Amino acid sequence: MIISGIQKFTVLDYPDKTACIIFTPGCNFRCGYCHNPEFVLPVEIKKIQHSFFDEEPFFKFLEERKGKLDGVVITGGEPTLQPDLIEFMGRIQEKGFLVKLDSNGARPEILEKAYEAGVLDYVAMDIKTDAENYRQLVGDVGDPEQIKKSIALIMSSGIPYEFRTTIVKELHTPEIIENMAGMISGATHWFGQTFRPGHTLDPKYAAYQPYALSEMEGLREIVARHVDNAVIR
């Protein structure tokens, strides 16, 4: 397991739990609004590669946090690209910690193996847009059929989960949000957040403006027609 970064403490990233966050390098998507291009683009990853570390120092750190942290959040990039992810998550659980996985949902076959292995305690999956616009937003690898498979797996798993969307005014019309919400109809939780310009994978996004809070509320109401708990954060 290659670890590109660690945040030692969070109360925001694992609902109702204290946790640390593990960042993994590399992503198969290319969302223009991505705020972590240094964990996505190979040329950027190369620049910070010298600071990566493997799992042994991390497990030493975890050992010292027994009784102080409830769980570990594994995020990216895209963690399902790591070949030994399932073993890694199993090892975290063996140490007595919960595992939350953040994923873009592009690799349902990995999610399926992880559920079968029983190494997931919580899954957060990004829903980027509706099926028709997936490839345009994330690149050719964004097969909407794979995304739908991941959604079905997550919703039928019996393990707590959330879906979440970064909403970009220029990309997400109310009609697209309606179609997207239809893809997760019957889900327990969806969180929306407005895109904020800044350091992004595609520099053109720096000029994009976020939705106003009142507009976000309108979009939330659309999603709430399909999902039990639709929340803007």
Ligand code: SF4
């Ligand atoms: S899936 Fe996440 S990490 Fe990958 S490019 Fe998109 S926003 Fe960035």
